[in-house]
Amino acid sequence: MTFIICDHLDKDYPVAVKEPGFKGTLSHFFQRQHRLVKAVQSVSFQIEPGEVVGFLGPNGAGKTTTLKMLTGLIHPSDGQVRVAGHIPFRRSAKFLEKITLVMGQKHQLLWDLPALDSLKINAAVYKISHKEFKYRVQELSDMLALEGKLTQPVRKLSLGERMKAELLAALLHRPQVLFLDEPTLGLDVNAQVSVREFLREYNQRYDATILLTSHYMADITALCDRVLLIHQGQLIYDGALNQLMARFAPYREVKLELMQVPEPAAMATYGEVEEIAGREARILVRREDLTHSIAQLLANFQVTDLTVTDPPIEEIIGRVFQSGTVA
Amino acid sequence: MNMLATRIKTFLSIYYAYMLEYRAELLLWVLANSLPLIMMGVWSQAAEGGQFSLTSLDVARYFIAVFIVRQFTIVWVIWDFEREVVEGKLSPRLLQPIDPVWHHVAGHVSERLARLPFSAGLVILFFILYPQAFWLPSPMGLIWGCIATVLAFTLRFIIQYTFALFAFWVERATAIEQLWFLFYLFLSGMIAPLDLFPDTVRAIIVWTPFPYLIYFPVSLFVGLPTPIAKSFLVMLLWCGLGLVINRWLWRRGIKQYSGMGA
Numbered sequence: 001m002t003f004i005i006c007d008h009l010d011k012d013y014p015v016a017v018k019e020p021g022f023k024g025t026l027s028h029f030f031q032r033q034h035r036l037v038k039a040v041q042s043v044s045f046q047i048e049p050g051e052v053v054g055f056l057g058p059n060g061a062g063k064t065t066t067l068k069m070l071t072g073l074i075h076p077s078d079g080q081v082r083v084a085g086h087i088p089f090r091r092s093a094k095f096l097e098k099i100t101l102v103m104g105q106k107h108q109l110l111w112d113l114p115a116l117d118s119l120k121i122n123a124a125v126y127k128i129s130h131k132e133f134k135y136r137v138q139e140l141s142d143m144l145a146l147e148g149k150l151t152q153p154v155r156k157l158s159l160g161e162r163m164k165a166e167l168l169a170a171l172l173h174r175p176q177v178l179f180l181d182e183p184t185l186g187l188d189v190n191a192q193v194s195v196r197e198f199l200r201e202y203n204q205r206y207d208a209t210i211l212l213t214s215h216y217m218a219d220i221t222a223l224c225d226r227v228l229l230i231h232q233g234q235l236i237y238d239g240a241l242n243q244l245m246a247r248f249a250p251y252r253e254v255k256l257e258l259m260q261v262p263e264p265a266a267m268a269t270y271g272e273v274e275e276i277a278g279r280e281a282r283i284l285v286r287r288e289d290l291t292h293s294i295a296q297l298l299a300n301f302q303v304t305d306l307t308v309t310d311p312p313i314e315e316i317i318g319r320v321f322q323s324g325t326v327a
Numbered sequence: 328m329n330m331l332a333t334r335i336k337t338f339l340s341i342y343y344a345y346m347l348e349y350r351a352e353l354l355l356w357v358l359a360n361s362l363p364l365i366m367m368g369v370w371s372q373a374a375e376g377g378q379f380s381l382t383s384l385d386v387a388r389y390f391i392a393v394f395i396v397r398q399f400t401i402v403w404v405i406w407d408f409e410r411e412v413v414e415g416k417l418s419p420r421l422l423q424p425i426d427p428v429w430h431h432v433a434g435h436v437s438e439r440l441a442r443l444p445f446s447a448g449l450v451i452l453f454f455i456l457y458p459q460a461f462w463l464p465s466p467m468g469l470i471w472g473c474i475a476t477v478l479a480f481t482l483r484f485i486i487q488y489t490f491a492l493f494a495f496w497v498e499r500a501t502a503i504e505q506l507w508f509l510f511y512l513f514l515s516g517m518i519a520p521l522d523l524f525p526d527t528v529r530a531i532i533v534w535t536p537f538p539y540l541i542y543f544p545v546s547l548f549v550g551l552p553t554p555i556a557k558s559f560l561v562m563l564l565w566c567g568l569g570l571v572i573n574r575w576l577w578r579r580g581i582k583q584y585s586g587m588g589a
Contacts (some may be wrong), residue, residue, distance in 0.1 A: 007425065073418050073586045093424035101422055108419035110341075112348040117341045124337035125425045127330050 003177065003209050004047035004070065011040040011065050011080035034130075037137055039065040041233040042079070043082045044172045049176075052203055052210040054224035054241070058321050061215045062233040069100045070211070084177055097126060100175040104185030107166055113167040118149040119172055128174035135171075140168045143198050160191030167195065171202065178202075180212045180218045184219055217314050249316045251284040253309050254294065259302035270297055284311065338429065342437035346421075357445040360401065363393040364453070366518055380522060385549070387460040389577075392545040396589050397517070398446040399439055400480040400540065404431045405504045408491035413498060418586045428488065435484065457523060464548045471579040472547035479540050479564050485569035487537060492573065495580030516542030522551065570581055 017035045018028040023137050040062040044209050047053055056203060057063045064160040068074045069081055072088030072095065073173070081088055086095035109118040116137070141147055142229055144164040147158035149157060163183065171178070180199070184192040196219055203210055203223075220227060220241065228246060237244060252270065256262075270293045271285035285293045297303060346353070367390035374383040381389070408431065411417040420427035454461045464472060487504060490517035494500040512518055519531055521542045532538055539562045546553040 068418075070587050071422060073421055074584065075582050091421065096422060096424040099422070101418070103418070106415065106419060113341070113345055117344060120337055121341050122423075124334040125423050127334075194392055 001049065002046045002133060003049045004045075004211070005080070005082040006043055006045050006066070006070070009039070009040055009043045009066065009069060009081055010077045011062070011069060013037045013039055013076065014244055017174065028092075038233050040069070040076075040230075043230065043233075043235045044079075045235060045238050046229055047209060048210065048211055050203070050207040051226065052212065052223050054220035054227040055211055055215075055230065056220065056227055056317060057230035060323075062229045063230055064181055065068060066230070067101065067181055067211070067213065072096075073101075078085045089256075098175055099177045099179065100170040100184055101172070101179040102167060102170045102181065102183050104163070104182035107154075107162070109162070109165060109169055111155050112153055114151045115154050115157070115169065116153070118169055119150070122169055122172050136172055136174070136227050137168070140171060143201055144168055145194060160187050160264070162195075162270060163187060163191065163195065164198075167198065174206060176206070176208055177210055178210045178212075180210065180214075182214055183212070184214060184216055191263040192216060192218065193225045199223060217317065229317075229320060231275045237320070244320075245310065245316060248320055249311055250287055251311060252287055252290055253311045254283050254290075254297070255305075255307045255309070256283070256297065256303055257305035262301065266300075333551065338386075338433035339437055339440075342430075343440055345434070346438045346441035353438075354445050355374060357398065357442055357449060360397050361394065361449075363397060363517060366390055366393075371521065376498040380392040381520060384460060386455065386520070388462055388549045389551075391460065392433050392548045393517055393541055395446070395450060395548075396429070396476055396479065396541055396544050398442060399488050400483050402435060402436065402480070402483045402487045404484060405487050405491040405494075407434075409500045411583065412494040415505070415586045417584065421581075421584075422487055432484070433473070435480075439480075460579050462549070465550060468550055472544050472556045475539075475544035475547055475559070475562075478501050478566070479544050480570065482536055482562055482566050485573060486564055487574060489569055489573040492576040492580050495576075495583040511537060511540065514538065514544060515540045520551075522541060534561065537560075539565070 013036070013211075014034040014076060016319060017029070017033045018024055020064065043062070043066060055063050065074070069076045070083055070088055071082075072091045075089045083300070084098045085096065086092060086098075088095060088099075099248050110121075120133070122128075123130075128136065137150070141150060144167060146161065146164050148169065149161050150168075152167065154162060154165065155177050178199075183193050183199070187195065199210065199212075200223060202208055210223070212219065212223060225240060227237065227239070227241050228235060229244075251272070253274070257282065261279055262281050263275055264276055267276065267281055267283055271283040271289070274282040274284055276282075294306070294308070300304070332529075363461065367387055370381075370390070371383040372387045374381055374386045408417075409419070417427060420430060450497045486507075490503045491500055493503060514521075514532050516536065516538060521532070521538055524532070539558060543553060543562070545551075547555070
């Protein structure tokens, strides 16, 4: 059974337009001008139960707007959407009990009280018995390594601890579908890793479906086999992450350490020069030319060290968004 | 039913703890609402001049009762709700299977309990300083007065929450409340007892919600003549009308909501 269905989803927003300066201010006061922004255009995809899907796109591409439509926070302008058999914007209690949305830059915990108090409110909202509440809080705080932190006022927690506490609050009712919008935003590397590990464990333990947006590619590579790429409101790729890499990165990165400082022009004959810093050079070489180019480099230069890697995933995704297409 | 009781208990106890976090502010909030005590001074002087029906003692009792009723009927939901809509903070609340208004209701009810010791302290101090003004309401006056105060809070909350829903369309819904407050100030009996208003004005305003927000419960406490059944009926009608408009605006507003900043 398909769990999430988006069929030609559209969302248009009217946005007030104001010219700068005093004249613009006056005309804006007397006659408001609006422009229609097409935030999401004909987006279609399906997600199966238990899948973890990465949702990627530059700022303003329509990721968050799509998540808001999937969670029922906003009404689509057009198209169909179904999540766990429900129409999200009807916001039925049964639907809301099955989902959660975690936004890295928003918090639901009461700031001046210990997180445990907010969790008690959530338990009351989701009708979780006291015994079950204690069990779930223990289980989730073990998974998130939050022992002893839930009795401190939320404002006294570090950013990483607060984000984990937010996750705990968002997952107390054991949702089947998790919509995560930048869940590791602003966290240090250790906190990012522990949030990722937690999400992976939650997914495996409860067979939860996860749709995740993140600007940290490490989140995506660690958790998602499949990615959706959205650009200017349109879905430009839906498929496996490794296929995207193979299709959009027909290059490999060759790092060289040489005896002498190389001439950029000389290097350019073997591939696209990315950087030359002192005696070190990084060049991109087409996969089909790799063996030949390396043999030529070893023959023509005094090479002290050589490594071949895939270019960083951020660069590849960046290239996709720059071109605006995957075709 | 059991779960409902647990829900109510949890909401009230957590929001009570939340309000107690602001214990210093609570005292200031109580003092900030001492306008009735200032008005008492003004009107007591006027009463001594013998210009109208109430004696200076009646005036003192009237305004201390206004102060007490105000302590139980203060509402600020529009400021919280406007911020939630404008900053997108409503989003997490909308994702829970409970109407977000219950968070505000719990906050308001808990705040009443939290400020009670401060308000009571101030009232006791007042009677120590001015013992002649002390009186005990009749048992029926006390019962009806308490019911009218609860209903006055309900009506004021419904009205302000209905104004708050305009935040879905305009950036500053609080401006509506500020205009409304001007009428509330004069027509609710906070500035002056309605007995001092001309008969024609009184005949009109008894059909508005204003007198029921302060004057009616106060009259019951201090024993001023007032038509109890008719007043409760008008109050309930305004509550009902407010609820209908409120739910209609909510359904339309929620379609308008864009979860800005979230």
